[in-house]
Amino acid sequence: MAGLSFDLIALQLFAGLALGAIYVLFAIGLSLIFGMLTVVNFAHGAFYMVGAYVGLYLISIGGNFWICLVAVPIVIGLFGLAVERVLIRPLYGRGIDYPLLLTFGLSYVMVECVRIAFGKTGYPFDTPDVLQGAVDIGVGYFPLYRLFVIGATAVVLLALWLFLEKTSYGLIIRAGARDPQIVRVLGVDVSRVWLIVFGIGTAIAGFAGLLAAPLQGVIPEMGGTILAEAFVVTVVGGMGSIGGAVLAGLLVGVVVSMTSLFAPEMAKVSIFALMAIVLIVRPQGFFGRAGLMS
Amino acid sequence: MTETAQSIKPHRATTGSWYEFATRHRASIAAAVILIFPLVMPFTALAVNILIYGLYALGFNLVFGYLGLLSFGHAALFGTGAYLCGIAIVHFGWPWYAAIAAGVAGGLLMALLIGVLAIRTRGIYFAMVTMALSQCVYYLFYQAVDLTGGENGLRGINVRTIDLFGLRIDFINPMIRYYVIAAFVIAAFFVMSRILASPFGAVVEAVRENGVRARASGYDVTLTRLLTFILSGGFCGLAGALQALHLSIVPIEILHYETSGLVVMIALLGGMGTFFGPMIGAAVFLVLENIVSVWTVHWQLIVGAIFIACVLFFPAGIWGTLIARGRR
Numbered sequence: 001m002a003g004l005s006f007d008l009i010a011l012q013l014f015a016g017l018a019l020g021a022i023y024v025l026f027a028i029g030l031s032l033i034f035g036m037l038t039v040v041n042f043a044h045g046a047f048y049m050v051g052a053y054v055g056l057y058l059i060s061i062g063g064n065f066w067i068c069l070v071a072v073p074i075v076i077g078l079f080g081l082a083v084e085r086v087l088i089r090p091l092y093g094r095g096i097d098y099p100l101l102l103t104f105g106l107s108y109v110m111v112e113c114v115r116i117a118f119g120k121t122g123y124p125f126d127t128p129d130v131l132q133g134a135v136d137i138g139v140g141y142f143p144l145y146r147l148f149v150i151g152a153t154a155v156v157l158l159a160l161w162l163f164l165e166k167t168s169y170g171l172i173i174r175a176g177a178r179d180p181q182i183v184r185v186l187g188v189d190v191s192r193v194w195l196i197v198f199g200i201g202t203a204i205a206g207f208a209g210l211l212a213a214p215l216q217g218v219i220p221e222m223g224g225t226i227l228a229e230a231f232v233v234t235v236v237g238g239m240g241s242i243g244g245a246v247l248a249g250l251l252v253g254v255v256v257s258m259t260s261l262f263a264p265e266m267a268k269v270s271i272f273a274l275m276a277i278v279l280i281v282r283p284q285g286f287f288g289r290a291g292l293m294s
Numbered sequence: 295m296t297e298t299a300q301s302i303k304p305h306r307a308t309t310g311s312w313y314e315f316a317t318r319h320r321a322s323i324a325a326a327v328i329l330i331f332p333l334v335m336p337f338t339a340l341a342v343n344i345l346i347y348g349l350y351a352l353g354f355n356l357v358f359g360y361l362g363l364l365s366f367g368h369a370a371l372f373g374t375g376a377y378l379c380g381i382a383i384v385h386f387g388w389p390w391y392a393a394i395a396a397g398v399a400g401g402l403l404m405a406l407l408i409g410v411l412a413i414r415t416r417g418i419y420f421a422m423v424t425m426a427l428s429q430c431v432y433y434l435f436y437q438a439v440d441l442t443g444g445e446n447g448l449r450g451i452n453v454r455t456i457d458l459f460g461l462r463i464d465f466i467n468p469m470i471r472y473y474v475i476a477a478f479v480i481a482a483f484f485v486m487s488r489i490l491a492s493p494f495g496a497v498v499e500a501v502r503e504n505g506v507r508a509r510a511s512g513y514d515v516t517l518t519r520l521l522t523f524i525l526s527g528g529f530c531g532l533a534g535a536l537q538a539l540h541l542s543i544v545p546i547e548i549l550h551y552e553t554s555g556l557v558v559m560i561a562l563l564g565g566m567g568t569f570f571g572p573m574i575g576a577a578v579f580l581v582l583e584n585i586v587s588v589w590t591v592h593w594q595l596i597v598g599a600i601f602i603a604c605v606l607f608f609p610a611g612i613w614g615t616l617i618a619r620g621r622r
Contacts, residue, residue, distance in 0.1 A: 040418050090606060096418050097364045101562065102605040104555060108598030116592060224551065228429040231422035239419065265437055272430030276411055279423065283414045 010139040012261045013254060018146035020253020021153035022215075025208035026226055027233040027245040028160065029201035035177045035240035036197040038096055039088060043103035044205050044230070045223025046110035051076045051206025052213040052222065053114055056123060065128035068210055069152075076206025077199045084198035089191065107223065114220045122219030149211050156204065157246065164242075173197060177240070232275045238285030247286060313620030320569045321487035325480040327573075329473075338468040340584060344577045345472070345479045346537050351560040351572030352486055353401075353529025358558070359567030360490065361522045362502030367408060367424030369553035370431040371527040373544075374404040375534025380448040380544045381441055390453050394478070394535045401531015402524055404431065409523035413516060425551055432549040447545040451538055465539075475536050482529055487569070489525065498522050559601050565611030574613050 026048060033041050041047075054075050055068040063071070087106065091098045127145045134141035164170035176183045176193050184190045209222070216222070233252050237244030252271050260267035278285060316323060328345065335341040354368045378400030382393040408431075412423045435442045442448050456463040456474060465471055489495050500508040501518050509515045538544050547553065564575020586596050604611070610618060 034418075038418070040422065087602065087606070094609075097421075098605055098609065100364065100418065100421060101558065102602055104558070105598045105601030105605060108555075108594050108601065110598075112592050112595035112598065116595070228426050228551065231426045235415070235419065235423060235426070268433040269430055269437075272426055272433075275423070275426055279411050279414050 007139045008261070009258075011142060012257050014137065014142055014150075015146065016254035016257030017250055018149045018215075018253070019257055020250035021150050022208055022212045022226075023230060023233050023252050024246050024249030025153055025156060025204055025211070026230045027237065027249050028157070028242050029204040029208070030230055030234060031237070031240055031242060031245045032204075033198055033201040034234075035242075036173065037088075037092075037099075037194050039099040039103070039198075040096075041103050041198075041201070042100055042227070043083070043107040043110060044202070045225075045227035046107040047076055047080065047202045047205040047223075048209035048212075048226060049218070049220060049223035050079070050110060050114060051209030052125070052218040053118060054206065055210040055213055056118070056125060056218055059126075065131075069207070072210045073203040073207045076209075077203030080202025081195060081199040083202070084195050088198070089195075092191075111220050111223070118220070120220065122217050122222075124217050125213035127214040145214055149215070152211060156207065160200075160204075160242075229271060232271050234285075235275050236278045236285055238287040241285070241287035244285055244287035313617060316620075317569070321480075321484045324483040324570065324573065328476050328480055328483075331476075332469065332472050336584075338472050340580060342468075342472050342475055342540055344573075344580050345475055346533050346540060347557075347560060347580060348573035348576035349479050349482055349536070350530055350533035351557050351564065351576050352482065353526045353533060354557045355561045355566060355568075355572045356486070356489075356498075356526040356529065357523055358561055359571070360495070360498050360502060361519060363519065363523075364421045364558070365412075365424040365523075365526075366421045366551065366554050366558065367412070367426075367428030367431075368526075368530055368557050369549050369551060370408060370424075370428035371401045371405050371530035372534040372537070372553060372557070373435070373549035374431065375401040375531030376538040376544045376548050377435060377442055377448060377534075378531075379535035379538040380451045383451050383453065383538075384448060385441065390456055390539065394532065394539070397535025397538065398528050398531045401527040401529070401534060403527075404531070405524045405527020406520075409520045409527075413519050413523065425554065428549070428554055429551060432546075432551075435549055436546055442544075442546075445546055447543050448538075449543050451542045451544070453539055453542070471540070475540065478532060478536060482532060486529065490569070494518075494521075559597065559604075561611075562601070562604055562609075563611055565614030565617070568611070568613045568617060571611055571613040575611065578612060 026044065030041060030044050033039055033044075051072050054072050055065075058068050058071055059065070083106065087102055088099050091102060131145040131148050134143050135147065136142075137147070164173060172183065172188055172193055173196075176188070176190055180190050183193075212222075212226075229252065233245060233248045236252065237246075237248030252274065255270055255274055256267055259270040263270075331344075332338050332341040335344075350368070350372050353371070354365065357363050357365050357368075375397035379393045379397035382388040382396040383390070388396065408424060408427045411427060412420055415423050436444055438444070453465050456465050463470060463474065465474065490498075497508065497513050497518050500511070500513065501515050505515050508518075534548070537548070560575040560579050561572055562575070563579055564573065565571030582596075582600075583593055586593050590596075608615070
């Protein structure tokens with residue numbers, strides 16, 4: 001009995017990491033955009049949802065999952081670029097609440113457009129054939145697709161890290177996050193950097209939506225729930241911190257899956273309890289800079 | 295009296311502009327408008343809705359407009375008011391006035407709980423934390439099926455007659471129902487006007503304008519924020535309680551974050567930080583919803599588009615823009 005429950009806990013831990021991987025992808029996009037643009041993207045959930053639907057559409061016209069993995073981030077990223085250029089750019093310098101309110105309105109439009117195009121009811125999303133089944137990971141059989149989600153997240157994180165830390169453009173982005181004015185004085189077109197960061201952030205959101213689709217299906221409202229949960233991740237990890245988003249995302253995923261094992265009725269509430277504790281003990285989050293709070 | 299007022303605010307002394315008049319008698323004007331309002335509306339149920347959502351937005355505006363904090367969790371305050379009022383009637387058989395008091399107390403208490411946590415963060419965090427906490431409240435009420443009816447909502451809040459000092463009033467009659475609810479809303483308007491005119495109201499606005507300077511002047515900024523949030527909870531709790539009596543059911547959607555978003559839209563549309571803005575916003579929003587719903591089911595698309603347009607081109611809202619004209 002004791003050995004069995006240990007295996008069960010280990011498996012549940014891995015399931016939590018897979019769930020957490022989705023949170024991580026969602027939250028780093030949110031965090032990246034906030035860290036650079038000081039815009040809280042309330043439409044992030046809508047981009048995530050549209051990502052899943054674009055994947056659904058591509059597969060329905062004969063594409064496969066691998067094409068989606070490439071095409072969805074590109075489509076959503078381009079859409080994100082357009083949104084930043086047309087809607088968000090006029091709001092810079094007009095107070096931190098306005099972009100938030102605008103993206104909130106945008107999320108309504110996006111959700112309703114998807115409802116018009118695909119209907120109000122959800123769809124199942126098939127796991128690609130190659131990734132079906134389960135593999136033995138030492139403590140028991142674990143769904144292959146969830147393992148793939150963890151792996152894909154790790155690849156995206158690595159690519160993002162290399163881009164931000166090792167390329168000259170990444171250097172500009174990091175400098176822009178710290179002091180946009182100096183960067184502008186040095187002759188860099190900061191608004192263009194912001195445009196690209198918004199595009200990257202939304203592209204990752206679309207990618208996360210596609211990865212989540214086989215796990216939970218697609219439905220127009222899927223973005224709203226994860227948005228609230230991602231806010232928990234950002235508060236716990238510290239806003240604007242990518243490392244914080246990774247750690248907190250995985251932690252939140254594990255907390256959800258552990259409570260659904262031991263106290264299923266508390267699974268949804270547990271992460272908010274986690275947030276409450278973090279707010280009391282360390283209001284700026286694990287890696288948050290105190291200055292960003294005000 | 296008028297002379298001192300004019301000498302203090304010379305720039306506003308333009309011989310009795312309508313704006314000056316409207317500000318001085320704001321609560322009375324609100325009361326007068328509310329009293330004749332149902333006579334000009336196509337049907338009374340819409341007028342009742344506008345009253346209730348106007349009151350909800352009035353409470354929200356205290357935090358958003360006057361304190362300058364954007365809350366995305368006001369559905370929790372509104373919904374707790376509605377649920378506690380409903381539970382008091384359905385499960386405990388309390389009389390209607392006690393149930394309304396329970397709703398107000400629920401709103402105050404929930405605002406205290408959320409406020410204590412959320413006030414620890416400021417700026418942009420506040421919107422995120424309040425939204426996450428209200429989502430938590432949603433799940434808690436959703437799971438307490440025995441008390442709240444869970445997914446089906448709380449049913450059976452049947453208040454047919456209202457006893458008032460020995461008088462039995464027929465609450466089913468839509469016109470009477472309107473005026474009973476209006477009495478509470480008008481009272482709330484007078485209380486709100488009093489709060490804003492008080493020294494405390496001045497501190498609230500000082501905190502919005504410059505928190506650091508307000509602290510340097512010796513005011514407890516954190517306490518002011520918390521108290522304002524709690525007061526806002528009282529107004530929203532009252533609105534929720536009236537909503538429960540009006541609908542005779544509390545749907546679980548009342549706690550959904552879209553209900554929080556709705557009040558943000560109403561306040562922004564009407565004009566944040568203005569006295570009449572919330573009520574005007576509620577009236578315009580709900581009348582528009584009624585008209586648009588006739589020819590399309592995709593009302594949310596229109597809502598989102600209007601909201602985006604408001605943020606981009608019209609951030610002062612309807613009443614805010616009128617005030618700016620009136621001051622000129």
